[in-house]
């Protein structure tokens with residue numbers, strides 16, 4: 314019985330994902346030929362961390378992949394956030410432990426791994442041991458973690474798309490861009506009212522295209538030890 318429940322559950326989710334794509338605004342409709350989440354080999358693994366991650370959040374990741382020309386992705390069932398990634402001291406999840414966790418468990422299943430959470434995440438940054446971040450990319454292990462916890466409530470979707478594109482850029486070696494209208498601009502410490510960009514500037518776009526066409530990232534094959542809670 315639970316097995317049937319699971320099949321129905323996944324079937325329903327797959328249907329909702331398709332329905333969502335149909336419902337997306339025309340200008341943002343993914344190109345034809347977008348694959349369904351039933352492939353056994355994939356370029357990109359997408360993992361919701363926790364059960365509260367919405368289909369809409371996930372679908373924007375797929376939108377980004379389609380936009381960048383990747384259609385071989387694989388969607389995984391929601392995975393609980395590992396307790397070892399929670400910092401009791403800072404009372405939130407550590408972004409780098411989440412990327413380590415994703416790399417350890419999903420890197421063999423796909424070339425790149427994207428985890429999505431609604432939990433607040435932080436990492437050591439700019440001299441602070443506990444600096445909140447919206448996302449973190451580990452290019453060495455080809456892993457990204459995205460958090461929606463700090464996005465503006467009303468305009469979260471544009472911010473979410475901007476965040477996804479930004480981290481994808483980091484995955485391919487792009488650094489922060491001085492152009493405030495470029496999606497690779499670093500928003501940390503800037504005016505929060507600054508418009509969210511959904512576009513790479515000409516220079517970043519060129520770099521990304523070159524990087525995506527070039528050799529895939531060299532990824533360490535040895536297992537990654539999970540760090541104990543701080």
Ligand SMILES: [Zn+2]
Pocket residue numbers: 479483489499
């Ligand atoms: Zn960045």
Ligand SMILES: [Zn+2]
Pocket residue numbers: 490491492495496497498513514515516517518
């Ligand atoms: Zn740029």
